[in-house]
Amino acid sequence: MTRHLRKMPLTALFGFAVIFTYACVAIFAPLIAPYPETAIVGPEYMPWSDEFLLGTDSLGRDMLSRLIYAARNTLGIAIATTLIAFILGCSAALFAATMQGWVDQVISRIVDVMMSIPTLITSLLLLTIFGTSVLNLILIIALLYSTVVFRIARAVAMGIVVMDYVEAARIRGEGMFWIMFREVLPNAATPLVAEFGLRFTFVFLTVSALSFLGLGVQPPLADWGAMVRENASLITFGDLTPLLPAGAIALLTLAVNFIVDWMLHVASGLKE
Amino acid sequence: MHAVLKMVVQRVALGVLTLLVVSALVFISVEFLPGDVAEQILGQSATPETLAALRDQLGLNTPPVERYFDWLGGILQGDFGQSVISQRPITELLAQRLGNTLSLALLATLISVPLAVGLGILAALKRNTWVDRTINIGTLTAISFPEYFVAYGLILVFSVKLGWFPSISIVSGTVTFAERIHLTLLPSLTLTMIVTAHMMRMTRASIINLLALPYVEMARLKGASQRRVVVVHALPNAIAPIVNVIALNIAYMIAGVVIVEVVFVYPGLGQLLVDSVAKRDVTVVQAACLIFASAFIIFNLVADVISIVSNPRLLHRK
Numbered sequence: 001m002t003r004h005l006r007k008m009p010l011t012a013l014f015g016f017a018v019i020f021t022y023a024c025v026a027i028f029a030p031l032i033a034p035y036p037e038t039a040i041v042g043p044e045y046m047p048w049s050d051e052f053l054l055g056t057d058s059l060g061r062d063m064l065s066r067l068i069y070a071a072r073n074t075l076g077i078a079i080a081t082t083l084i085a086f087i088l089g090c091s092a093a094l095f096a097a098t099m100q101g102w103v104d105q106v107i108s109r110i111v112d113v114m115m116s117i118p119t120l121i122t123s124l125l126l127l128t129i130f131g132t133s134v135l136n137l138i139l140i141i142a143l144l145y146s147t148v149v150f151r152i153a154r155a156v157a158m159g160i161v162v163m164d165y166v167e168a169a170r171i172r173g174e175g176m177f178w179i180m181f182r183e184v185l186p187n188a189a190t191p192l193v194a195e196f197g198l199r200f201t202f203v204f205l206t207v208s209a210l211s212f213l214g215l216g217v218q219p220p221l222a223d224w225g226a227m228v229r230e231n232a233s234l235i236t237f238g239d240l241t242p243l244l245p246a247g248a249i250a251l252l253t254l255a256v257n258f259i260v261d262w263m264l265h266v267a268s269g270l271k272e
Numbered sequence: 273m274h275a276v277l278k279m280v281v282q283r284v285a286l287g288v289l290t291l292l293v294v295s296a297l298v299f300i301s302v303e304f305l306p307g308d309v310a311e312q313i314l315g316q317s318a319t320p321e322t323l324a325a326l327r328d329q330l331g332l333n334t335p336p337v338e339r340y341f342d343w344l345g346g347i348l349q350g351d352f353g354q355s356v357i358s359q360r361p362i363t364e365l366l367a368q369r370l371g372n373t374l375s376l377a378l379l380a381t382l383i384s385v386p387l388a389v390g391l392g393i394l395a396a397l398k399r400n401t402w403v404d405r406t407i408n409i410g411t412l413t414a415i416s417f418p419e420y421f422v423a424y425g426l427i428l429v430f431s432v433k434l435g436w437f438p439s440i441s442i443v444s445g446t447v448t449f450a451e452r453i454h455l456t457l458l459p460s461l462t463l464t465m466i467v468t469a470h471m472m473r474m475t476r477a478s479i480i481n482l483l484a485l486p487y488v489e490m491a492r493l494k495g496a497s498q499r500r501v502v503v504v505h506a507l508p509n510a511i512a513p514i515v516n517v518i519a520l521n522i523a524y525m526i527a528g529v530v531i532v533e534v535v536f537v538y539p540g541l542g543q544l545l546v547d548s549v550a551k552r553d554v555t556v557v558q559a560a561c562l563i564f565a566s567a568f569i570i571f572n573l574v575a576d577v578i579s580i581v582s583n584p585r586l587l588h589r590k
Contacts, residue, residue, distance in 0.1 A: 112290075113293050120526075121561050125561045128548075129301055129554075201416070209531055212420050232535075243428065246424060253416035253417070257412050
């Protein structure tokens with residue numbers, strides 16, 4: 001492992017540095033931010049100045065402070081969503097792989113149908129029906145992404161349930177939950193960790209896209225996607241400010257992708 | 273040939289079945305609304321009498337199964353029902369917007385496919401050189417960028433700083449073909465940026481996989497040049513996977529179209545969908561979702577059929 005770490009390419013190193021910075025900003029947001037998250041501290045659309053480093057937004061709230069607090073909200077929602085998606089998807093996959101037969105068939109066909117519609121379209125339909133709130137957003141996106149996790153986890157678990165030690169556990173008379181979580185899961189964990197990073201970027205982009213469309217995180221909470229929308233009109237005056245929250249999203253996704261790319265490269269045995 | 277035909281027919285039948293199931297799901301989802309469509313239209317203050325009258329008028333008193341077949345039958349004849357909010361027929365709302373969205377997607381496809389296949393072949397030819405690494409980092413970057421970041425970036429450069437293109441693309445019925453291209457180019461370029469990276473990576477990967485096969489080594493041993501090996505020997509066998517990726521990405525463009533249309537205020541289907549979700553205009557959301565989902569399923573179906581037809585080896589697997 002240390003051999004791989006020492007040979008880590010610059011891109012992956014850059015990725016880790018970016019993620020570390022984002023984590024610090026999110027955790028210490030109240031200490032770093034010069035103003036509170038939702039307080040109106042000046043006139044609307046102030047240009048960059050010493051008082052407001054990145055100016056103010058469409059309501060006169062400090063742009064920099066909102067960018068910093070948004071790291072908390074946006075990342076928190078994306079991480080929670082990805083976690084729920086993984087718990088749902090992996091449990092269903094382990095269940096399907098352990099039970100096999102009709103249980104596996106039924107779950108797999110349901111997943112096939114759910115995956116036959118683009119995620120953004122399904123989430124728009126579901127948000128219309130259940131209404132837009134942060135909780136609905138997290139649950140809907142988690143449910144939709146759990147289908148992808150299910151497919152991958154099922155493929156991995158299917159290779160493990162045929163192993164002798166699983167057969168031995170079955171003969172020993174262990175229950176289904178024991179086999180799912182004590183025999184199959186520990187051996188499926190490694191490939192699933194790499195997958196987590198990749199899924200996180202997709203979830204993160206979808207949540208931000210919905211917030212950008214005004215259907216995700218609702219004001220006055222700060223969110224990068226929503227901030228782009230709120231301040232978009234500044235672009236036509238040649239002001240860079242609306243690109244900053246969008247850039248924050250782009251930079252983090254890029255960082256995670258660089259790391260995943262490197263991990264896949266290492267996992268493939270460093271073959272060229 | 274019979275075997276190929278059988279596979280194609282099976283795949284098409286499966287596609288039609290998926291379409292039916294998805295249409296049923298889109299229909300059923302509205303049944304989960306708190307209250308029903310009549311309550312949505314009339315709002316909180318409606319009296320029980322008016323509610324009952326509207327339910328009767330909309331046919332909400334018939335069983336759901338019957339209403340589903342009425343709805344589906346109507347759609348097959350081009351009648352999507354009526355908007356809950358504006359009371360206008362949905363077909364009228366959809367007609368021009370569908371054309372706008374299709375022309376946007378078509379222009380983006382015409383730019384991105386040759387670009388992606390060309391870059392993919394180039395990266396495969398120059399594998400492990402700086403050209404390949406630059407293209408790799410470039411495509412990873414493009415994949416990571418959210419659509420609206422690319423869109424606003426392009427607006428800032430090409431419409432605000434350079435003034436070449438308008439920053440909003442309002443296409444009305446009276447524009448000429450040249451004007452339409454001029455208005456649609458910036459949104460198309462945004463879509464191109466989003467899908468090209470993925471297509472290009474898959475093109476490179478499928479060519480590189482083929483380069484490891486014995487028949488390619490044979491061609492090398494004959495003394496064929498690298499260019500000839502890639503273009504004449506590897507490329508024909510890579511067509512099936514590449515076509516597959518192209519169809520998948522056109523399907524993937526569907527999600528991108530929604531956001532790009534919102535950024536450029538482009539009067540397409542995606543913008544209609546987002547507006548209707550915000551207004552909770554259930555019937556319009558239903559119709560738009562069904563169209564997007566059908567397009568997605570049909571593109572996947574076409575991709576599968578092409579890869580079956582263009583690759584006889586698929587028949588002899590197992």
